[in-house]
Amino acid sequence: MPGTADDDAPIATSKRHDAATDLTDSLIDGKGGAITARAVTINRPAAELYAYWRDLSNLPSFMDNVVSIALNGERSHWVVKAPGGKTVEWDARVTEDRPNELLAWASEEGADVSNSGRIEFRDAGARGTVVTATIAYDPPVGVVGKIIAKMFQREPAIQARRDLRRFKQLMETGEIATSSWTKKQLEEERA
Numbered sequence: 001m002p003g004t005a006d007d008d009a010p011i012a013t014s015k016r017h018d019a020a021t022d023l024t025d026s027l028i029d030g031k032g033g034a035i036t037a038r039a040v041t042i043n044r045p046a047a048e049l050y051a052y053w054r055d056l057s058n059l060p061s062f063m064d065n066v067v068s069i070a071l072n073g074e075r076s077h078w079v080v081k082a083p084g085g086k087t088v089e090w091d092a093r094v095t096e097d098r099p100n101e102l103l104a105w106a107s108e109e110g111a112d113v114s115n116s117g118r119i120e121f122r123d124a125g126a127r128g129t130v131v132t133a134t135i136a137y138d139p140p141v142g143v144v145g146k147i148i149a150k151m152f153q154r155e156p157a158i159q160a161r162r163d164l165r166r167f168k169q170l171m172e173t174g175e176i177a178t179s180s181w182t183k184k185q186l187e188e189e190r191a
Helices: 019-026 046-054 056-061 142-151 156-173 183-190
Strands: 034-042 066-072 075-081 087-098 102-107 115-123 129-137
Touching: 034 156, 046 056, 046 102, 046 115, 046 129, 046 156, 056 066, 087 115, 129 156
Parallel strands: none
Antiparallel strands: 034 129, 066 075, 075 087, 087 102, 102 115, 115 129
């Protein structure tokens, strides 16, 4: 059953009717009505993955839509790309921190996108670590905002899947594969 101790699947994938309530209840200071969860197994120790994630300034290296994160102790200021070339911003605070196991956060009052979530690191033996990201959020402009975000590939469920895939690539290989050339690569090829 998803969400049990012997299952790698995020609880958000459960077909149980009460799973969303269980998930929201598990978020400290849970904010947001739309919930998404994704999991990936990464062939690295939990301590290494947690340490990289815990330094929030590392997140823009693999989170495609995150422009910047300014740190101030347990609080952070996020600037994130939104549909139509715009950005949204919010302040967030760490609400729970269990080294090598879990990091949870919640946005502060006045956030452009009210959100909360958690990232969990669970040992998977010889396979490495199961990393599960769970995010609850209120899309700007409600359902219409969610539809627009999905059209522009900026919806959190889509981004969570892609960001975790990039995190896996970065942690296992030291780089993130791309399908397009950077300006520098193009110049080198033409030279």
